[in-house]
Amino acid sequence: MRFLAKIKSLIVLFILISCAGTVSAGELCRIVSLAPSVTDSLYLLDSEKFLAGVTSFCRQSPNAEIVGTLTNPNMEKVFSLQPNFVFTVRGINRARAIERLKSLGINVVVFKESQTLEDILANFIRLSEIVGKKDKALEIVDEVREKVDIISALAKEKDPKRVFLEINKRPLVTASAGSFMNEFLKYSGSVNIFSDINITHPRVSREEVLKRDPEAILLVNMGDVRAEDKKYWQTFKDLSAVRNDQIFYVDSDKFCRPTPVSFLNSLREITCLLHPELSNGKDVV
Amino acid sequence: MKKKNVLILFALAVVLSGGIIAAVLVGRSGIGVGKTLYYLLHPCAAGMERDILWQIRFPRVILSVLVGAALASCGVVFQALLRNPLAESYTLGVSGGAAFGAVLAAVLKLSGIYLPFFAFFGSGASIFFVYIIASKKRFSNSALILGGVVLSYLFSALVLLIFSLSRAEDVHGVLLWLMGDLSIASLCVVKMTPFFILPAVGILFMFTRDLNILTLGEEKAKQLGVNLATTKKTLFICASLMAGACVAAAGIIGFVGLIIPHIARKIFGADHRKVLPASCLIGAIFLLVCDTAARNIIYPLELPVGVITGIFGGIFFLSFLWNTKRGNLF
Amino acid sequence: MGILEVKDLFCGYEKVPVIKGVSFSVNKGEFIGIIGPNGAGKTTFFRAISGLLRPAGGGIEYKGKDVLKIPPKEFASEIAVIPQMLDVPFDFTVGEFVMMGRFSLRGRFESLKEEDHKALKEILEMTDMTSLKERRISELSGGERQRAVLAQGFAQEPELLIMDEPTAALDIGHKVRIMDLVKRLKKKRALTVLAAFHDLNLASVYSDKLILLKEGKVFTTGTPGDVLTYQNVEEVYKTLVVVKEDPVSAKPCVFLVSAEDEKKSPQPPFSKGETL
Numbered sequence: 072m073r074f075l076a077k078i079k080s081l082i083v084l085f086i087l088i089s090c091a092g093t094v095s096a097g098e099l100c101r102i103v104s105l106a107p108s109v110t111d112s113l114y115l116l117d118s119e120k121f122l123a124g125v126t127s128f129c130r131q132s133p134n135a136e137i138v139g140t141l142t143n144p145n146m147e148k149v150f151s152l153q154p155n156f157v158f159t160v161r162g163i164n165r166a167r168a169i170e171r172l173k174s175l176g177i178n179v180v181v182f183k184e185s186q187t188l189e190d191i192l193a194n195f196i197r198l199s200e201i202v203g204k205k206d207k208a209l210e211i212v213d214e215v216r217e218k219v220d221i222i223s224a225l226a227k228e229k230d231p232k233r234v235f236l237e238i239n240k241r242p243l244v245t246a247s248a249g250s251f252m253n254e255f256l257k258y259s260g261s262v263n264i265f266s267d268i269n270i271t272h273p274r275v276s277r278e279e280v281l282k283r284d285p286e287a288i289l290l291v292n293m294g295d296v297r298a299e300d301k302k303y304w305q306t307f308k309d310l311s312a313v314r315n316d317q318i319f320y321v322d323s324d325k326f327c328r329p330t331p332v333s334f335l336n337s338l339r340e341i342t343c344l345l346h347p348e349l350s351n352g353k354d355v356v
Numbered sequence: 357m358k359k360k361n362v363l364i365l366f367a368l369a370v371v372l373s374g375g376i377i378a379a380v381l382v383g384r385s386g387i388g389v390g391k392t393l394y395y396l397l398h399p400c401a402a403g404m405e406r407d408i409l410w411q412i413r414f415p416r417v418i419l420s421v422l423v424g425a426a427l428a429s430c431g432v433v434f435q436a437l438l439r440n441p442l443a444e445s446y447t448l449g450v451s452g453g454a455a456f457g458a459v460l461a462a463v464l465k466l467s468g469i470y471l472p473f474f475a476f477f478g479s480g481a482s483i484f485f486v487y488i489i490a491s492k493k494r495f496s497n498s499a500l501i502l503g504g505v506v507l508s509y510l511f512s513a514l515v516l517l518i519f520s521l522s523r524a525e526d527v528h529g530v531l532l533w534l535m536g537d538l539s540i541a542s543l544c545v546v547k548m549t550p551f552f553i554l555p556a557v558g559i560l561f562m563f564t565r566d567l568n569i570l571t572l573g574e575e576k577a578k579q580l581g582v583n584l585a586t587t588k589k590t591l592f593i594c595a596s597l598m599a600g601a602c603v604a605a606a607g608i609i610g611f612v613g614l615i616i617p618h619i620a621r622k623i624f625g626a627d628h629r630k631v632l633p634a635s636c637l638i639g640a641i642f643l644l645v646c647d648t649a650a651r652n653i654i655y656p657l658e659l660p661v662g663v664i665t666g667i668f669g670g671i672f673f674l675s676f677l678w679n680t681k682r683g684n685l686f
Numbered sequence: 687m688g689i690l691e692v693k694d695l696f697c698g699y700e701k702v703p704v705i706k707g708v709s710f711s712v713n714k715g716e717f718i719g720i721i722g723p724n725g726a727g728k729t730t731f732f733r734a735i736s737g738l739l740r741p742a743g744g745g746i747e748y749k750g751k752d753v754l755k756i757p758p759k760e761f762a763s764e765i766a767v768i769p770q771m772l773d774v775p776f777d778f779t780v781g782e783f784v785m786m787g788r789f790s791l792r793g794r795f796e797s798l799k800e801e802d803h804k805a806l807k808e809i810l811e812m813t814d815m816t817s818l819k820e821r822r823i824s825e826l827s828g829g830e831r832q833r834a835v836l837a838q839g840f841a842q843e844p845e846l847l848i849m850d851e852p853t854a855a856l857d858i859g860h861k862v863r864i865m866d867l868v869k870r871l872k873k874k875r876a877l878t879v880l881a882a883f884h885d886l887n888l889a890s891v892y893s894d895k896l897i898l899l900k901e902g903k904v905f906t907t908g909t910p911g912d913v914l915t916y917q918n919v920e921e922v923y924k925t926l927v928v929v930k931e932d933p934v935s936a937k938p939c940v941f942l943v944s945a946e947d948e949k950k951s952p953q954p955p956f957s958k959g960e961t962l
Contacts, residue, residue: 143520242537242658268657274532277412277539278385279656281404299544306411309404439775562794569786571776576769579736580842581762581790625822626776 102202103138103149104129105168106160107328109182112195115211115332116204123152144168146175156180156201185329186251188219188258195331215331219258222342226260229346234261235285235312240300242274252291252326254334259342261287281307287317287345291326319344361630364623368637372421375641379417379648380409384655412539415546420538420647420661421640423606426553426598428639429560431613432620432632433595436567437588438490442501444613445479445599449507451610453482454603455534456511459518471545476552476600482507483592483599536609536662538647545605552601556594557636563591564628571626609662611669612639618676642668688713689846689878690735694744697734698902703742704730706902712846712880717872719889720882721913722899723923728882731899732850735880736767748846762790766839768849772831774823780834781819784809787841805841812874813837813867829860836864840871847872849881853888861885865892886940890914891932898922914938916953928953 103124104110110129113119122135126144131137136152139145142165149157149172157177159169162184172179180201185191192212199208234256236246246252247268256263264283265275290300301318304310312318321344326337342349381392387405395406427445434443434450445451457478461471486503493499519531540546566587569577578584602609620634646664653659688711698704705727712718720728733739735746737753746753748765756764766787774783788802810816813833818826823834832852839847847868853861869892872879883889889896889910896913898905900922906913916929919940928951932939943951 140520239532241533242539242660244532265656270657274658274660276385276651276656276658278383278408281408281412282385284404307404307407309402309407436776565786565789568778568782569789572772572774572786575733575736575738576767576772578738578758579762579765579767580786580838581759583758621777625782626778627782 101152101154101156103152103154103157105138105141105144105158106163106182107141108160108163108185108330109158109198111328111333112198112330113202115195115330116199116202116207118202118204121202123154124149142168144172146171150175150177154178158182158198160184186249186254188254188334191329191331191334192216211331215335218335219338222338223258223260225349226258226342226346229260229349232261232317232345233264233284233286233311234345235264235280235283235288237288237290237300238272240303243277243280244272244274246272246291251329252289255338255341258338259345261345281310284311286311286315287319288312289319289321289341289344291321291323317345361624365630365633365637368634368641372637372641372644375644376417376421379420379644380413382648382652383408383413384652415540416538416647416651417644419540419546419549419605420643422549422553423538423602423609424612424640424643425557425636426602426639427609427612427643428616428620428635429557429632430595430598430602431615431639432617432628432635433560433567433591434613435617436571436628437591439571439573440501441618442614443504444611444617445595445602446608446610446613447501447508448482448486448504449509449511450479450482450486450596450599451603451608452508452511452515454479454600455608456514456518457481457600458604459515459534463518463522471604473600475604476597478511479599479603480593480596482511483596487592532660533607535660536607536665538606538643538661539651539658549601549605552597556597556601559590559594561632563587564632567591567628567632568626607660607662609643609665611665611673612643615669615673615676616642619672622676689749690880691747691750692744693747695731695734695741695746696743697730697739697741699730699739704902705734705741707744708899708902708904709744710897710904710907712878714845714878715876717869717879717892717894718881719893719896719910720880720899721884721886721889721896722905725901726899726922727902728899729850732767732848732882735765735848737761759790762842764844765846765848766842766844768835768839768847768852770851770854772835777822777824779820779822780815780826780837781806781810783823783834784815784837784841787838790842805843809837809840812840812871829856829863832856832860832864833867836867840875843875845877847877847879847881849879851882851884854884861888868892886914886919887932890937890939891935910937914940916940926951 100121101123102113102118102121104113104122105126107126107129110122110125110132113122114130119132120134122132124138125132125135126139126141127137128141136148138148138152141163144164155178157172157179159172159179160182161169169179169181182194182197183190185194192215196205196208196212199205236252236256238244238246238252245265247263247265247270249271253263253266264280264285265273268275288304301320304318305313307313321341380396381389383392385408387395387408391405392409395401395409399406399410430450431444434445434448435441454475455478457474457476458471460478461474466474486507489503489506490499566577566582569580569582570587572580574584616635616639617631620631620638624630624634643661643665646668647661650659650661650664690712692708692710695705695708696703704725708727708731720731722728730739734741735753737756740754748756753761785798785802785806788798788805792798792802807816810819813836815830815833815837818830818834823831826834832855836852849868852868853864856864865888868879868881871877881889881893893910895907896910897907898913898918905922906918914929915938916927919927919929926943926948928941928943929938930941931937
């Protein structure tokens with residue numbers, strides 16, 4: 072009798088310890104990230120070890136398994152990883168996928184798509200709160216804010232440049248005032264030539280681009296940038312951007328996974344392109 | 357050819373020429389009519405406005421004329437060969453095949469000259485399969501339409517497959533472009549398109565009598581002396597070339613190939629010696645008008661031209677079906 | 687040697703043989719009628735002649751050349767094939783339609799000549815379609831349509847006319863008119879005619895010679911008088927008939943006998959023990 076009771080209590084003890092063991096490893100242990108920006112942010116927060124699953128387009132981690140593509144995460148795979156949190160971004164991940172995950176009883180955290188710098192920072196802080204790294208996040212955010220202000224101030228001293236953002240070549244699509252790309256123009260002291268259009272990514276006429284005569288053209292063609300794109304604009308000899316040789320490629324990859332740090336780096340890059348006289352080591356912090 | 361028909365064709369040619377000039381004059385980037393005419397007459401002048409006219413507007417107008425004529429000719433050929441009033445590159449899945457080819461090329465990051473070739477092979481594959489499916493069922497109407505629908509779906513699915521495997525950013529642009537876009541983004545395309553389209557149309561003009569006879573069915577055509585194998589191959593290759601070139605240059609523009617032949621037939625009767633040139637002219641005018649509308653209605657924003665052709669075309673076709681005699685779609 | 691020689695022809699569809707060894711020859715200027723029940727191989731035979739069906743064995747020669755080896759244009763300028771019914775989904779006018787027959791006579795880069803327009807006029811006159819020249823094919827009656835198809839065939843200026851039950855869909859008046867037309871044109875242009883018939887009497891009146899097919903083989907050939915005996919007809923068509931001389935043409939005329947009237951038949955059934 073007594074021996075049996077001992078065994079029982081041992082078993083109960085064992086169970087309790089294992090539960091305690093799992094809990095004590097940290098507030099959470101398993102994350103599935105369905106957006107590259109979130110994955111990158113987790114790396115910034117030294118929290119990549121919590122990643123159990125990422126998409127095929129995310130930065131790969133040794134612990135994390137691939138759960139699918141950006142548009143099509145595999146529900147079963149996500150579920151089987153038993154995540155504590157699944158991070159999604161509205162606008163990047165499909166609404167239906169998000170709903171489906173929620174209906175499976177998974178704890179889905181939906182971030183708003185970053186349209187502005189403030190959005191990026193707010194999302195970053197929110198993420199840090201969930202993984203318990205708020206202090207680190209605030210540190211990064213402060214630093215980024217500071218540097219952005221410096222760049223912005225330096226750029227404001229220069230004459231504002233009229234810039235045309237080419238998001239897509241055929242048909243010609245630009246990013247106007249409400250778009251994410253426009254943020255870079257805002258902080259680098261530039262003006263979007265199509266800032267008067269209400270649609271975020273309008274399909275515009277080439278004639279109007281010529282008429283508005285941008286001083287610089289940023290080719291942000293997603294994944295498809297070739298010398299041909301630049302050559303096309305160079306045939307318009309009277310365009311200010313052509314006369315001053317101010318047509319630049321910008322790697323859209325960096326813009327599609329916005330984190331505070333990547334924003335800063337991209338801003339730096341663009342500002343240096345548009346105001347080359349600034350890139351003399353001073354602000355490159 | 358009868359006098360009346362010659363006159364109407366001539367009138368159409370005049371309308372087209374006038375249309376081209378008018379289209380070049382119509383624009384909302386602030387260049388007045390006078391200045392426009394000046395720059396038209398002085399192509400070597402300098403200045404932004406000259407660039408706008410000669411490098412953006414004029415090539416676009418010419419492209420819309422070429423593509424309109426090509427799409428209409430494709431429609432004529434398919435409707436005759438397949439003896440089906442609903443045949444055109446769009447409904448037959450040919451455009452779908454060309455689009456698949458183009459998307460594939462884009463995703464493989466192949467540029468310039470590869471794009472039309474990929475589109476061409478895509479459209480060729482599509483035509484080939486529709487033909488095989490239809491020939492197994494003796495070209496019955498249902499087999500053709502079914503074959504076309506199946507292929508359209510198949511290629512759409514393949515395109516979606518590519519989309520889902522690529523990053524959204526890579527293919528987003530292609531998706532937009534597939535809605536039809538006549539604005540010219542690459543000098544390569546402008547230079548190459550006439551080389552694909554003009555010879556093909558030229559060859560078609562030499563086969564108008566064959567087209568007439570082919571409408572009587574393959575058996576009768578052979579008995580009347582048509583070399584079926586050579587003729588069919590030639591016609592299909594020409595149609596593929598044109599369809600492929602059109603998709604590579606301008607994305608998918610539906611309805612043109614479907615409706616224009618019917619309109620031409622209504623005016624000129626069924627003889628392809630008149631229907632083919634008429635379709636080319638009417639198709640060119642139609643697309644010219646649609647594109648001019650697409651680029652000016654919500655200036656500086658642009659509408660996909662496929663939207664305009666779809667709306668116009670849809671209305672046209674509905675009224676056409678409404679007025680047509682019973683049982684006589686041709 | 688005849689203008690058309692059929693040698694040991696074996697052909698059919700997929701794995702089903704329809705014609706199982708047919709041989710005969712057609713001489714220039716003859717009007718030959720091919721008769722036989724459904725499935726005996728008449729249509730299959732015509733498809734073989736047009737080169738649309740590849741024979742499994744044997745062959746057909748036109749003027750000494752295998753029909754499969756004759757290039758399409760050459761074939762069309764010598765042989766015209768008139769089907770039973772032609773579907774014309776496009777709205778051609780009669781003139782445009784008939785003119786299609788001239789396709790084989792002109793090269794690709796040649797435009798139509800004065801000669802062609804003259805020929806068209808003549809043919810429309812001969813087939814009594816001058817007033818219908820501008821009418822759409824779809825607006826024509828069955829008889830008029832078949833005349834148009836015939837006119838198109840004549841526009842080819844053939845030497846051999848092949849007709850696959852050309853009047854099967856027409857009423858008796860049109861049947862006679864079409865066949866008279868064929869006979870007239872045959873005479874005028876020195877044609878050779880090979881026609882398949884369902885209607886035995888029509889075949890009898892118009893043909894010089896008959897070929898009776900049974901189950902893919904030639905049962906018998908000869909003049910209508912030789913071929914159209916009640917024994918032959920009953921044997922091949924498996925139905926009771928009475929054959930008498932036509933009072934006008936003096937050619938045999940086949941009268942059908944309904945089951946009810948069997949007992950009244952003057953000619954005893956030639957049943958050979960089979961149930962009729």
